[in-house]
Amino acid sequence: MRSKMIHVKIDRPIGYTDLTHHVPYPINYGFIPGVIGGDGELQDVYIISNFITQPISVFEGKVIAIIHREDDVEEKWVATTPEEMFTKKQIKDRVNFMEQYFNSNIEMI
Template sequence: MQLDKIPPGENPPHDIYVVIEIPGGAAGGSPVKYEFDKASGALMVDRIVNVPMFYPNNYGFVPNTLHEDGDPVDVMVRTEVTLVPGSVIRCRLIGVLHMEDDGGLDDKLIAMPIEKVDPFQAEIQDLEDLPIRHRERIWHFFEHYKSLEQGKWAKITGWGNKAEAQKILMESIERYKASEETA
C-alpha cells in the first residue's frame, strides 16, 4: 500500500480517511498491534499486547499527518463491525482521549464513520453522544494495555471534545506538510 498517496481526507477535519491497522471489538478484536511500515507499505506485527484484552474499536491513523509524537495521528473508529487491516474508511471526528506514554504525548482521536458509510450511528456527533459504557471501555483499554510490558507505560490525562480533536488533526496535517518541505 502506498500510504503517501492517500490524502488525510475528503474535507479535513470534517471528512477524513482512517487507515485501519488493528481490528476491534469482541467478535473480531485483536490483541496484536499492527503498524504500517511507511517505507515498504507492509503491515508489520509491532507486538502482541501482553494483557488479555482486545482493542475495543477499530484502530488506525490518518495518512499524511504527523502528531507531536512523531507518528501519524492515531484514531479509534467506533463501528458495529470489525474492519479489515489495510482498509480505508471515511470518518468524522467526535472527540479525543488525551494520553501520554513512554514515548511522550500520544493522543487518540475518536471517530465515527460518515453517515454515507454507516447511517445507523448518525446521531453520534460529539463525544458526549457516545454512550458512557463505550467511553469507559476505551478509557479502560488504554489505561491498561501496556501494564504488563516492561519499560512501557500509559497515562490518560482526560477527554476532549470534537473541536479539540479537529484542532489536533489540522495541526498534524500542517506539521506533516512542514516536515515534507524540509525533507
C-alpha cells in the first residue's frame, strides 16, 4: 500500500477509556468508513500528530504505517497530517498504550 490520503471518523478520541484494558487513549483513534479490515469490521486507524493534541471527531491525513498483529486477525493503520512524518520507534511509542497487549510489528509505508 502506498501512502495515501484518508478520511477517518474518530470513535475513540483522546481521553476515551478502553473498556477491556481500562486504558485511556492518549491519541485519537477511529475507522475508515466503507473500508473493511481483516476482522470483518471497518478498518481501524491510530492518529498520531504533534499538532493534534485535543479530541477530534474527524480526521483527514496520510497513512504512514501498518501495524500487523501476529496474535489477532486485524491490522491497524497509522495516519498523520500531510506535513508530519514519524519513525518506527516514534510510532511504537505512541501506540504502545494498546499494542502492548498484542504481538505486533510495524510496517512503514
